[in-house]
Amino acid sequence: MSxxxxxxxxNKGPRPQDIDDAARRHQVRRLxxxxxxxxxxxxxxxxxxxRLSFIKLQPAHVLDxxxxxxxxxxxxxxxxxxxxxxxxxxxxxxxxxxxxxRAPGWWQKLRGAGGRRVDALPARPEVELxxxxxxxxxxxxxxxxxxxxxxxxAVGGFIMFSCLGPDxxxxxxxxxxxxxxxxxxxxxxxxxxxxxxxxxxxxxxPVMDQERVRLTWRDAESLxxxxxxxxxxxxxxxxxxxxxxxxxxxxxxxxxxxRGTDGRLALTLxxxxxxxxxxxxxxxxxxxxxxxxxxxRQTLRKPRSTG
Numbered sequence: 001m002s003x004x005x006x007x008x009x010x011n012k013g014p015r016p017q018d019i020d021d022a023a024r025r026h027q028v029r030r031l032x033x034x035x036x037x038x039x040x041x042x043x044x045x046x047x048x049x050x051r052l053s054f055i056k057l058q059p060a061h062v063l064d065x066x067x068x069x070x071x072x073x074x075x076x077x078x079x080x081x082x083x084x085x086x087x088x089x090x091x092x093x094x095x096x097x098x099x100x101x102r103a104p105g106w107w108q109k110l111r112g113a114g115g116r117r118v119d120a121l122p123a124r125p126e127v128e129l130x131x132x133x134x135x136x137x138x139x140x141x142x143x144x145x146x147x148x149x150x151x152x153x154a155v156g157g158f159i160m161f162s163c164l165g166p167d168x169x170x171x172x173x174x175x176x177x178x179x180x181x182x183x184x185x186x187x188x189x190x191x192x193x194x195x196x197x198x199x200x201x202x203x204x205x206p207v208m209d210q211e212r213v214r215l216t217w218r219d220a221e222s223l224x225x226x227x228x229x230x231x232x233x234x235x236x237x238x239x240x241x242x243x244x245x246x247x248x249x250x251x252x253x254x255x256x257x258x259r260g261t262d263g264r265l266a267l268t269l270x271x272x273x274x275x276x277x278x279x280x281x282x283x284x285x286x287x288x289x290x291x292x293x294x295x296x297r298q299t300l301r302k303p304r305s306t307g
Contacts, residue, residue: 017189019140020236025091027231028138032093037071038230041134044162044271047211048133049075051273055158059083059128063118063152066135068094073102073115076131085115086127122151129158136163137188138234146201153278159203165210165270166190172267175254183235191272203276211271216264220255223265 031038049072060083062076067087077085087102089095095117102115123130130149139145149159165188172184189197195208217223258265 016187016193017137017139017142018236019138019186019234020238021140023232023234024138024140027234028091029093031069031231032091032097034229037069038134039226040230040269041069042071045070045072045075045133047271048072048131048160048162048273049079051160051275052079055275057128057156057158059157061086061125061127061154062129062131063088063123063127064115065121065130065132065149067115068098068101070131070133070135072131072133080129083129086118086123087115088118088121088123090121121148126154127152127157128154129160132159132161134162134164136161136194137186138231142189142194143197143201146197146203150202150278155278155280158275158277159198161274163194163272164188165272167212167268167270170268170270171258175257179250179254182238184233184238186235194272194274198274198276202278202281204279206274206276209273211273213269213271214266215269216260216262216266218264220252220265223255223267224251 059080062080062083062085064070064072064076064085064087066089067073068089073085073087076083087098089098099117130153132149136142136145153159168188169185176182176184191208191210195206198206198208215226217226255265258267260266
């Protein structure tokens with residue numbers, strides 16, 4: 001939470017989820033060196049995997065679009081033991097971490113447990129499940145990401161994803177405002193906005209859900225250590241400069257205002273979950289209709305229900 005940034009021009013970015021990409025790259029490099037995935041990502045992956053039991057489709061190809069920090073590889077293998085596992089990381093540091101974590105021994109090689117890397121999206125051949133755990137809130141161009149997902153998915157396949165919602169760390173906003181420290185987090189897309197973007201990307205039957213989780217800590221140092229394990233503040237309107245010891249001491253004092261009646265410091269997390277299907281494209285009928293060969297092939301494939 002001490003990265004540099006351009007001087008803020010307002011209290012909000014020019015659009016929802018305005019991310020400082022330089023800060024994002026800095027945090028990615030730091031998280032890629034961590035020994036374990038973020039603690040929150042592990043828990044959210046478990047909650048996502050529980051939802052797979054409601055889906056009938058058994059995908060033959062599963063693509064994990066955020067494996068390095070998503071903590072989902074083993075859960076996906078358990079859910080779909082017969083599927084081919086693939087993975088993709090756009091960032092070089094995260095790709096190196098994912099490759100190292102998936103490097104199998106001789107027994108895992110026999111089982112194909114390491115998975116196959118997809119260098120770039122859209123994936124070819126297409127997959128029946130594209131999975132992304134706790135990654136979209138760090139994306140500066142969500143419509144572009146969803147478009148690449150759509151192109152990576154076979155007709156009848158589905159996406160599942162999770163990310164932070166805009167009410168995460170909401171208790172920090174008045175604290176930062178009082179101190180003149182800018183925003184403590186980006187203006188993330190809310191659940192309804194994400195659902196609209198999923199539809200615009202060409203998916204059908206989107207199902208969006210959210211959970212609010214209240215986390216508590218015994219002291220400010222524990223709270224700050226856990227937040228640092230999640231990453232850092234990617235808001236372009238955060239404080240423009242390096243933080244010093246005096247600022248950290250002031251932050252620790254301000255965090256005492258979060259202490260509840262139980263004597264513990266508390267913060268809220270909003271978790272957003274999404275699921276959507278890729279249906280066959282609809283062909284318009286006119287006196288003269290031009291249809292690409294790929295579109296015709298997609299239409300002739302029989303859609304499979306996931307519900």
